[in-house]
Amino acid sequence: MPYTSPPKNYPVEVEPRLPNPVLPTANWADAFEIETLRVFSDMRQLAEQTIGSMPRWARWLLAIRNILVVPFGLKSDGMDDAQGTADCIDIFPVLDETKDRIVLGFDDRHLDFRIVVDREAADRASLLRATTLVDRHNAMGRFYIAVVAPFHRVIVKSVLKNAL
Numbered sequence: 001m002p003y004t005s006p007p008k009n010y011p012v013e014v015e016p017r018l019p020n021p022v023l024p025t026a027n028w029a030d031a032f033e034i035e036t037l038r039v040f041s042d043m044r045q046l047a048e049q050t051i052g053s054m055p056r057w058a059r060w061l062l063a064i065r066n067i068l069v070v071p072f073g074l075k076s077d078g079m080d081d082a083q084g085t086a087d088c089i090d091i092f093p094v095l096d097e098t099k100d101r102i103v104l105g106f107d108d109r110h111l112d113f114r115i116v117v118d119r120e121a122a123d124r125a126s127l128l129r130a131t132t133l134v135d136r137h138n139a140m141g142r143f144y145i146a147v148v149a150p151f152h153r154v155i156v157k158s159v160l161k162n163a164l
Contacts, residue, residue: 009035009164011157016131022096022103023114026133028145032156033129036163040119043102044089046128047117050162051104052090058155062091065148072140075108105133111141128163130156 016029040046054062069075087094092104092115100121105114116131132152136142 011160013153014129016133018133020116020131020133022116022131023105023112023133023135025112025135026114027136028134029132030149030153030156031129031131032153032160033127034160034163035122035125035127037125038163040126040163043097043100043117043119044094046119046163047089047094047102047104050128050130050159051092051115051117053159053162054090054155055158058158061151061155072110074110074140074144075106109140110138110144111136128160130160132156 011032011034014031014033016031018026018029020026020029040049089102089104093106094102094104095114096103100119102117103114104117105112112135114131114133116129116133118129118131120127120129134141134145136145
């Protein structure tokens with residue numbers, strides 16, 4: 001179904017689609033959309049040029065996060081799953097890929113998460129939607145999301161701008 005919304009040349013937060021079949025147990029989600037005139041050969045290329053091209057300041061925040069979570073026994077990043085797996089975008093394992101969707105993510109003790117990037121074609125542009133789905137398993141998962149959500153939103157908006 002072609003979208004008919006006004007052009008969005010900057011990331012706009014939209015209502016996430018819940019429940020979502022990608023992670024039916026998700027109990028936290030957000031979603032952002034942006035319109036792009038760029039043509040990507042496939043969803044992997046799109047993901048590599050957006051999610052895989054995080055700005056230096058975002059990588060710095062992730063490095064701090066990775067140090068802080070070690071005492072809690074949490075994965076320091078997706079590398080635990082990604083090591084030995086050729087199918088990754090940056091630190092995120094690729095779980096599924098179709099013509100207009102790519103799903104990244106991994107499961108941990110405190111939460112499972114998925115990054116879902118959908119592409120919807122229009123006449124001359126594409127609408128990109130990045131949805132983050134999280135299934136928080138326990139108090140640690142709820143606390144973690146409460147702390148990282150503000151940073152997460154800024155990072156998602158920043159990487160989506162890479163699609164312009």
